[in-house]
Every structure is written in structure tokens, then in C-alpha cells.
Amino acid sequence: MDAGRPRLHRFSRTERAVHWVHAAAFLVLLATGLALYLPSLSELLGRRPLLKSIHVWTAVVWIVALVLVVAAGDRRSLRATLREVDLFDRDDRNWLLRRGPPQGRLNAGQKINTILTGVFALLFAITGVLLWYGERDTRFRFAQTILIHDWLTYISFVLFVGHLYLSVIHPRTRHSLTGITRGWVYEDWAREHHAKWARLARREGADAP
Amino acid sequence: MSSNDADARPYGRRAFLGLLAAGLTSFAWARPASRVFAPVTSQFSALAGDLLPVGGWRIYTISGSMPVFDPKTWRLEITGLVRTPVSLTYDELRSLPRSRQVSTFHCVTGWTVKDVRWAGVRFEHLLALARPLPSARAIRFVSLEEPYDDSLTLDQSLLADVMLAYDMDGAPLTRAHGSPARVVIPEMYGYKGVKWLTRMELVDAQPTGYWEGLGYDQNAWVGRSNGRG
Numbered sequence: 001m002d003a004g005r006p007r008l009h010r011f012s013r014t015e016r017a018v019h020w021v022h023a024a025a026f027l028v029l030l031a032t033g034l035a036l037y038l039p040s041l042s043e044l045l046g047r048r049p050l051l052k053s054i055h056v057w058t059a060v061v062w063i064v065a066l067v068l069v070v071a072a073g074d075r076r077s078l079r080a081t082l083r084e085v086d087l088f089d090r091d092d093r094n095w096l097l098r099r100g101p102p103q104g105r106l107n108a109g110q111k112i113n114t115i116l117t118g119v120f121a122l123l124f125a126i127t128g129v130l131l132w133y134g135e136r137d138t139r140f141r142f143a144q145t146i147l148i149h150d151w152l153t154y155i156s157f158v159l160f161v162g163h164l165y166l167s168v169i170h171p172r173t174r175h176s177l178t179g180i181t182r183g184w185v186y187e188d189w190a191r192e193h194h195a196k197w198a199r200l201a202r203r204e205g206a207d208a209p
Numbered sequence: 210m211s212s213n214d215a216d217a218r219p220y221g222r223r224a225f226l227g228l229l230a231a232g233l234t235s236f237a238w239a240r241p242a243s244r245v246f247a248p249v250t251s252q253f254s255a256l257a258g259d260l261l262p263v264g265g266w267r268i269y270t271i272s273g274s275m276p277v278f279d280p281k282t283w284r285l286e287i288t289g290l291v292r293t294p295v296s297l298t299y300d301e302l303r304s305l306p307r308s309r310q311v312s313t314f315h316c317v318t319g320w321t322v323k324d325v326r327w328a329g330v331r332f333e334h335l336l337a338l339a340r341p342l343p344s345a346r347a348i349r350f351v352s353l354e355e356p357y358d359d360s361l362t363l364d365q366s367l368l369a370d371v372m373l374a375y376d377m378d379g380a381p382l383t384r385a386h387g388s389p390a391r392v393v394i395p396e397m398y399g400y401k402g403v404k405w406l407t408r409m410e411l412v413d414a415q416p417t418g419y420w421e422g423l424g425y426d427q428n429a430w431v432g433r434s435n436g437r438g
Contacts, residue, residue, distance in 0.1 A: 039268045043385040046274035086221035093218075115225050123232040131318075136424065138436030143319035144239040148232070151239075 006187040008201045010105065010179040014073030015081060019180050021069055022121070025062030026160070029055060029124075033153060059128055085111045091196070102195035113163060120156050127152065266314075266322055268385045271419065276353035276405040278388040285390065287335060289411035290345035295338045299389050303375060305330045310370055312395035315431045327393050329374035332366040335409065345411040349418075350392055350403035359403050359418035360427075361394065370395050373406065397429040 011019075032055040035041045042048065070078065084106055091101035092108035106114070127149040134141035166173045167180075173193070179185045190198035235242075280299045287295040308331050314322040332348070341363070349360045365371065374393045375382055382388040387404025394401055400420045421427050426434040 037267055039266055039385050042268040042270070043275060043383075046270070048268075048270040049273065086219050087217040088220040089217040111221060112224070115221055116228070119225055119228040119232060122229060126233070138424065138426075141317075141436050142236060144236050146319045147239050148235050152232075 002186075007184040008187050008190050008198060009183055010185050010190070011183050012074050012077040013183070014069060014075075014077055016180055016183060017069045017073060018066065018078070021062065021065045022117070025058055025065070026156075028058045029062070030153070030157070030160075032058065037150075037153075056128075056132060059125070063125065081106075085114045103193065103197070105194055105197035105201075107194065113159065116159060117156075120152055120159075124149070124152050124156075266386075267316075267320065269316075270354060271357055272354050275384055278353075278384065278405070280389070283389060283407070285406065286408040287339040287411070288408065289349070290342040290413060291339040291411050292342060293338065293340050295335075297338075299375075302330065302373075302390065305334050308372055310372065310393075312370055312393070314395065315398055317398035317400055317425065317429065317435050326376075326378050327372060327374040328376035329372040329390070329393065331372055335373065336363075336366075339409075339411070341411045344413045346413050347411075347415040349410040349412050349416055350406055351408035351410065352403050353405040353407045357403065357405075357419045358416075359392075359401050359420065360412070360415045361392070361401065362415060365394065365397075368394070368396070396431055398431060398435065400425060401429050 032051050035045050035051050036048065036055060045051065084104065088108060088111065089104075091103065092111065094101045095103060095108045127145050130140055130142065130145045131149060134145065167177050168174055175185060175189045176193070187198060187202065190201070283299055285295075285297040285302055287297075307328060309326070309328045311324050311326050314325050345363065347360050347362045348366055349358055351358045361371070371392075371394045373390050375390045377383075377386055382391060387406070390406045391404040392402040392406060401418075415427060418427075428434060
């Protein structure tokens, strides 16, 4: 690591906490969900009641942990992030067509990923509660619920693989991982990938410790 | 935060709400849509085998591990209100008159497997061996997977497409599908089709089965029970 290489502060502690609570829960839910869903894994692992409990309780912990992070964390930074995700300026819109225009702290693709993740989390939670409660009360049992839960899994799995590729493998983008683990990125990298934000952050003196 | 602030549009919120609405309304359109995509997804699942069961089976169990079928020790007992209690080995079961059928399997949770090829024994042949007493009205099916059990009335068990299956899709039942034998009743949801069957008990009234005890319907007609239809 280059000690003297200038860094910029990109993600707050609260933002990182939200990300990692979500990521950890997603992984456990995906693993236990697949074990419940794939016949070959179901047979290999057995222990369905245990896996089902882990799946359901992980979902409960996930929601409670997110609420706690929001309650105890820096809500101002979260609100700012939400606003940032909401607004698509001309450069964002053009970026989606061709990867040229300079981007803010989050590029248009990252904004879309954030939106999709939020929608999917909500739909997963709603269908999950219906699956769980429908087992206890037939009025909440709909033939479509499991189908929708499945399709959410397929699509979010594809998104997850893409997200993992860009943040861990792709040579030009994988430095972004530092931002979500330690909070900072190198300024020269930021200038290349998030030019508008890098300029602004430098002006506001957002040096990372 | 940029020179383009003026033409920034709140598309994020709209996209979020739009997608959420699409997801929620899918309760109305998911089923027709899945029928439209069925030719694609079923080919995909045929390719991927049971690794990716898109539109295929999923295996539900209620206990810690699936029962293991041992041909040397496994017996099918037919007991209760019968004149002749019966105990069949696996080979004896397979030597009874064999029937074949192709039927659709419906799970109460909403998934369906079309055109499953079953082979097995009609219950009339099994009952002919044990000769139920006149007081017998129903059969309680007991699984090797404890405490799973369920029941059918005698009339239901004698419907034309009801059988005790030992083959599925041209091969002996696998462990996951209830080897060596499972009840098949296509017109009812799958929880009535007891897997890993080991005992049939003739009784004078239908007892409360495992899922019935948890609030599911005794008569699990597809589309007309468990809150549907």
C-alpha cells in the first residue's frame, strides 16, 4: 500500500454497516435457501427443519439489524445517500448509454443496483413472511408466493454475481472494494471512475485518515 | 453536487416504486407469466437436471434426515381392521399387478410438476390381500419418516388414478422421492401422498394426519382446498 498516495473518504461507517449486514444476511439466506430448494442438496444435507429455522431466523436478524443500524447510525449520511441514488442527472443518463460522462460518488449503474437491491429486499421480506405465515393460516397462502420468491432468487443471484465480479475480480473496478471495507479509495482511482465526486471531495477536504 | 444539478431528475424513487408495484402486482400475473415462460424454463431445467429444478421438484421433509430404504429389512405392513394382516417384502410388492400412469403433481405451496410417469400397484390389489373388515372406512398411511402420516378414505384410495408407486420416470423411486414406495393421488395436493411408506392401517374413521394437525385440509383436492377455489 502506498502510504503517501492521497485517499478520499467514500462511505461512512453507517453506510458500510448497512452494506455488510445486508451482504451477510444475503449469503446465509442464499445458502440455506438453496439447500432447501435444490433436490440434490436437500438429499445430501438432510436436516430440513434446522435449515428452515436458520433461514427464517436469519431473515428476522437481518431486518432487526438493519433497523438497529439505521436507529443508532448516522442517519444524515443515509439520507444523503438516498438523495444521491434518487437523482439521475444528464451525465448519469448518458452514462447508461455509453460509459463516457464523468460520474458522481455512485455511478448510474451503482444507483440502479442500489434501487434493485432495496426493491428485492422488500419483496423478499413480503413473500417470505407470507410463506412463513401461510403455513399457519390458509388465508395467507397464495399459489404465487413461492414462484415470486423463486424468481427474486434467480434475478438477485445474477445481480450478486455481477456485483461480485465488478468489486472483487475486474481489474479496473475492484479497487472499489476498499471503499466499502475501509471507507476510503485512492484519489487517482476516484478521479478516473468518479470524476465529479473526486473533484468535489477534494474541494471539501474529504481526506481519509 | 455537480454542474448538472439543474437537470437532475428524481428517477430513483420512481424506479423504486415502479419496480415495487411490479413485484407486488405479480401476485396477479406471476402464474400466467410462468405458463408463458414454461417451454423455456422446462427445457432449461431438463438441461440442468435436478441441479437447477426450475419448475421442478423440491424435496420437503419434516425430520432431521431422510429415511434409508433397506430391501432386506423393509416391509409393507397392512394392519388394523383387516381379516388377514399382511407383511410384504419389496420383491413381493413389485410382483403384484403393475399399473402405469402419467399424471401431474401439485404441491400445496404452489409448485407443480407435469407429466410424471409413475408405476406401482393399485390399492384394490393390496386391499384384496388383507381383506378389510366391513367396519373399515379409511387407510392411515405411516411413513418411515416419523412422525409423518396421512390418510385417505377407502373410496378415495380406489379412484382410478390413485396408486402406491414404486417407480418414477422409468426408474425405482429415489431416496428423495420416497423410496421404496409412496402414495400417489394426483387430484390431491402432495402432502396426502405419504413417502417412504411402511405401514397401511385400516381404520373406521380418518385420523388427523401430520399436516392436518397443522391446519391443512383433510380432503386436499387440488384447487378446491386449503384456501383455494
